[in-house]
Amino acid sequence: MPTPNARYRALPPFPLSGMAAKRREIEAAGVDVIDLGAGDAPLDPPPTVVEKLREVAGVNRYSRYAFQSGLADFREAIAHFMDVRFGVSVDPWKEVLPLIGSKDGLAHLPFAYIEPGDAAIIPDPGYQAYLGSVTLAGGEPHLVALRPEHDFLIPLDGVPATVVDRSRILYLNYPNNPTAAVAPDDYLREAIGFCSEHDIILAHDNAYSEFGFDGYRPRSILEFEGARDVALEFHSLSKTYNMTGWRLGWAVGNADMIGALTKVKTFMDTGQYMGIQAAGVAALESWAAWVPGNIAIFERRRDAASAALSQAGFDVTVPKSTMYLWVPVPGGEPSEVFAARALDQEGVIVLPGGALGAGGEGFFRIALTVDPDRLTEAVGRLGRVAR
Secondary structure, three states: OOOOOHHHHOOOOOOOOOHHHHHHHHHHOOOOOEEOOOOOOOOOOOHHHHHHHHHHOOOHHHHOOOOOOOOHHHHHHHHHHHHHHHOOOOOOOOOEEEEOOHHHHHHHOHHHHOOOOOEEEEEEOOOHHHHHHHHHOOOEEEEEEOOHHHOOOOOHHHOOHHHHOOEEEEEEOOOOOOOOOOOOHHHHHHHHHHHHHHOOEEEEEOOOOOOEOOOOOOOOHHHOOOHHHHEEEEEEOOOOOOOHHHOOEEEEEOHHHHHHHHHHHHHHOOOOOHHHHHHHHHHHHOHHHHHHHHHHHHHHHHHHHHHHHHHOOOOOOOOOEOOEEEEEOHHHOOHHHHHHHHHHHHOEEOEEHHHHOHHHOOEEEEEOOOOHHHHHHHHHHHHHHHO
16 A cells, blocks of 8 residues: 655644544543633534524525535625724735635645745744644745743744745734733734745634734734735634634635635535535624624633732733733643543543654643633632642
8 A cells, every 4th residue: 555645744643633632531431521622612613603594594596506605695794894993905816715614724725825935923932833834735834932931922034045945935823822912003014014024825814813812902903004915814704703613714825826726625615515615694694783792701701810820829920912822831741641631630621732843842822711710610610730
């Protein structure tokens, strides 16, 4: 039997890939497991979204191929959202592309722009779709550690010139997973200028655009001058609307890049089921009335977990955004060792920073996926592990 190729062999293990089996084993032994690993909160989507899917599920025209055109109403709803939320006017047919989740677009982009020998600048730690897709497209992932001394931003002036000259894509993700960092406006302007100067695509993963706490308002990269010349931005309904399994998102930005990504996807898939796209319209239409209440749930969880971590002796920075806490591992213990002990000794699943890349070593991630009482209980257990 043929062996997988070198690109496949270069892929790292996917984070948490063995966690499900370990969890089943521990639960079978009677342990009460609290899962703070995957960013998948078991909350309901807006009721109007569920009702819309029920309404259209038996309608024949929604069951035909969507192709990349998708549902016209969904494209128009996206354009309306970008205008109302960010003040960004986009053409729904030339500057918008429906996606099967934002991961779909982030992962397919390198197949349009990466040649063998080209590089892509990637945050480390970061969403594994960036590194995996660049690797499979034959490119070289240049990983840049996200460290507290740089406020978890990629220091663009520190990327070697030999890498910059070969780079075709810069992946940014602010608000950031896993560090929960946010990017100041001046940094986003700097990134646009950097990509413009060096002819690099700025791929901005904005999956947490609606997660703003304490009055913070995440921005779109397209709000900034010059961005439309160099940038594609990727949005998702997964976290904002509790629709992770529905797999629906979009890309928005430079029309030529949208066209290239559309062509790649034409050879890879035939689009998301139009019934789900219709439900996506209902989600976007519920934004003003429903999203603030959903985000408030995560803010209360953030507050409870942060207070408990501080009381338990952990060093914690209270984030302005996302559904995560990025916590230093106490005592200098390797993050994967700490995470394994947390599960074995106390039944708490956290994501070790080292599993997301060498740049994440020294930290672990808590996902705010359970209610405040369970978060407080989980942190108390983690405190025992640390001690």
